[in-house]
Amino acid sequence: MAQLLITHGYVVTVDAERRVFPDGWISVDEDRISGLGPMETVPVPGEGVQVIDAGGKVVIPGLVNGHNHHWGSLFKNTGEGLLLEPWLDKITLPLGAQLSNDDLRIAAYLGAIEQIRTGTTCSLNHAVNNNDADSMRAIIEPVLDMGIRQLVTKEMRNTPNPPFSDRHEARPHVRGLDDELALAEEIIDTWDGSGGLVHMGLAIETGANWMLHNATSDQLIEQGVALAQRRNLKITNHCSAGTPWLSIDEFGKATGGGDVDYLVRLGALVDNWVLIHALHLKEREIAAVAGSGASVISNPVSNAYSSDGIAPLKEMFEAGINVGLGTDGTYVNCSADMVEQMKFTALIHNVTHLDPTLMSAERVIEMATINSARALGLGDQIGSLEVGKKADIAIFDLGKAHTSVPNRLVGALVFSAHGTDVDAVIINGEPRLLNGELVGFDSEQEVLAEARRRAADAIERAGLTDDIFVHWQK
Template sequence: MLYTNATIITVNANRDIYLDGAILVTGTTIAAIGRTADLLSAHPSEPTTSLAGRILIPGLISTHMHTAQTLLRGAADDLSLISWLCSRIWVLQGHFTPEDGYAAARLSIAEMLLSGTTCFLESMFADRYGFDGLARAVEESGVRGCLGKIVMDKGKYASGEGWEMHEGLVENEKSLDGAVEMWEKWNGGAEGRIKVWFGARTPGGVSEELYRKMSSISKEKGIPITMHCAEVSADRDFFASQSHTPMSYCDSVGLLGPSTVLVHMVHLDDSDIATLAKTNTHIAHCPTSNAKLASGICRVPDLQKAGVNIGLGTDGAPCNNTCDLLQEMKLAAIIHKAVNFNPTSVPAEDVLEMATINGAKALGLQDSIGSLEVGKKADFVAIDTRRVRMQPWFSPVSAVVYAATGADVDMVVVDGKVLVENGKLTTMDENEVMEEAKRRSKEVVERSGLTQAVQGKWPLL
């Protein structure tokens, strides 16, 4: 298929933008890209689809996501992280079944696809959610998924008193064996769209012995690692109790390196930033989650200056309320301007890179996705500008980062296959996905005994 007449933001090495561009897809890959007139002349017999009035961008890449939590959207608003986890989210998740996990994964994937995310990193999928169901949801939908299987052996958060996990979520050191088992079963599945990762729990939830064992297996087998880190001040307190800074601790147990994505990374010293740069460790920046949970603001400009690669993530729906990475881009571009009193801090171009090529680098997939170039996978998103809220525009990058939301996504292509067309899913029944998720979310809340708690502060009549 030859897609024509679009504005194409390639994010290639030169950052070329075609104002009347075309892209030729052959099988799963990009066979040609350039001006519409040139490609029509060179490929006169190809079937064409006009994308006039659309801006094409590489498929968005979310480097931090909790697919199970989408079933709990809005169930834990306006709480601090520890209360959010211990009294609400962990309790709810501790009552999940594998069928709930599958329904949640399908809801998450549907929302991500409809809002332009073509590849995501699941941070920490617990055994009770049913990993096979998550992998099956990725396989059926056509999305790309890097799937972090939980690794843990301690059922609490950091070292605080009363910060225990719900018993339904606690796993032991055998979780590492379970993660390896899922890697052996699913890595490379769904025609290469599935990658399996270690999804380590936050320091304090994993013993140093298990971290070291996981890190050793990671290097031996090539299994990447993702982990929350330095998200809140309680994390800093834990590291200090071990006579470490966040990164000196992580370095001491072998966690750092180019196959690791650390999430949030709000509370860092200058020495931590230098260590990240030296070890080529990647960061997943989640500004909405950090703002909503009052965790703080990641030192993105300082990390950029040091040369640390930064991707973007939405985190889970209970601390963001959406899986829309386009909305996340806008906040990522604005929040650092406010706290640094500098309107040039973290410009729109930097943020689009975070959500595309930087995310691909973080996932080790930069040779196949993250930019629109010949030979790369045909993963792209068409944003419809033929709407009042999108007009006028002068810079296509500005239009994407500052004006567009997931509601403006018109088409999504992954591996050359159209997964969203005219704003509608082609591989999933949207209504069936929603209805199943609604039913199961209510059942989880009822089993948890939190029906009243999740309904908010005002009376529902």
């Protein structure tokens, strides 16, 4: 018996046949979609069924953000005018070092609020810093409180001995390799499956910039991959992201190849990987990723903000790689709006190739839904509107001034709408946003105020106040 019935929506299923019901319905039973189709087939709602009239609205699978660092929500607009490497070293790493667990907690709330309010129902949260059991609790509890879905990837670090590079100091990590692996398993066992919303995975840096920071050892990559394979976990990183003439060049000279070449050499390129960015891949590296079954998450707004490159998506699609979409931490994007990411992705690739057919509205919607879901290992549960899948649904109101004559609705969603046009969000069968208002959470204003205060305090503690609060940059 359904408890929720969405009626008269323009339903874009993104299922295998890519069905669209221009006047359609969806029913939700507990946490799953129990039925959908054209309005001619709508069931009569039983007593107590909550009916959501989606007339004039577009109903899509909840958007899936394949790469985010939720603590970045405290530090938007702090990296303008900086390439990735100086931005990391001068701004982001010093700020990250300041964060208490209470800061992480409020950032997690803020990240969840922004995502629900822009139609995102699931994200991969690459939890950075030397996270321990307490900091992971601070990150995950707000996720459960807000009722949003996440793949939380516990980051692991291990200092190489001898150091990979003398570019950055090789400070010993707080835990040895065996303890780091054991802690990861303990945290996974504690949280995986919580609330039907939390999915656990691993994060191990393998990219040029992080190897030069001595953040990762070959042993950690090898043993982390073994752990991911043994426990059937997704494992994520940052891959081939950096300025061509800085970290990418230096890593190439040190190793004779690129980031993917390095994983291949270690025998560590497996289908558990969710490779993030993948900007500067050579043809042989694209072929290796395709052959491995690993997925890629592209973050074109983040890459443009740092001006470090445009991912070879055309070549990746031609090679058959599953490519999803993400924002990256909002400190290097300034927005978690996945609608904005879809528009930018289509435009930047089409103009780069002088081909307006390359990235259609349909293709970027696929990237932001089913492709990202598959990358996160959740393709059989979310990413499309199908009977039996989890009820993660976003309903966008295209009746506002800027979308009031949408003509072609799928195109309007990508090219005219904004994430904030979302009117209703259902996650795991539960309405979390209705009529544009959060459901079951009444502390939004308090979270926003505390986030502003905590961000300013952290910036001051890091000694960056004068660098960041600039009124007019000359």
